[in-house]
Amino acid sequence: MKQFRKEFRRFSLSESDTYTNPFDQFNKWFQEAAGFNISEPNAMALATAGVNGMPTIRIVLLKEIKNDGFIFFTNYNSRKAKQISENNQAALLFFWEALERQIRIEGMIEKTNKTTSDDYFHSRTRESQAGSIVSKQSEIIESRESLEDEFKNLLNSDIQQLERPKYWGGYKLYPKLFEFWQGREHRLHDRIQYRLDDGKWIRERLAP
Secondary structure, rough: OOOOOOOOOOOOHHHHOOOHHHHHHHHHHHHHHEEEEEEEEOOEEEEEEEOOEEEEEEEEEEOEOOOOOOOEEEEOOOOHHHHHOOOEEEEEEEHHHOOEEEEEEEEEEEEEHHHHHHHHHHOOOOHHHHHHHOOOOOOOOHHHHHHHHHHHHHOOOOOOOOOOOOEEEEEEEEEEEEEEEOOHHHHHEEEEEEEEEOOOOOOOEEEO
């Protein structure tokens, strides 16, 4: 592994380049990533930990950005959901290799309201809806074939409109910390941090 080395030279990040509000800065970088033909720029790593303190991490998709948080959807019986119910502190990570950038976000997670979950569920394809219904996410299942059979049976059923199951819906992460990382030469990376202090965002530069 020691032979893999890369110098980051594409961009820099100074305080004068950033907005005072981290959500504005996130939206700026996200739009640049989307315009850079990056595949799924909304893919983000979500790290959670339950009461035992053991962290787990996986990729989920950001589906909506509000002016106070980040929304994603999942099964409420999944491992991540169970950990969130035990400890609602979590972290997100976006990494856009083509731009030599990453964004870390830390905060608290809460379930979205039913309307938000319903609206997104009904915006999905029938196949995606069926997949959410039949998947007992994170549970041990008999076989791939049994899962596919249940999926096909639901798709071919007479049910005209599939309803969102109670065990599936949205979460919203409310940030208390952002870090915008821009790769630079000689590992002297730019790191601009925003931390929430008494309702105000404090912007600081971190050592690489």
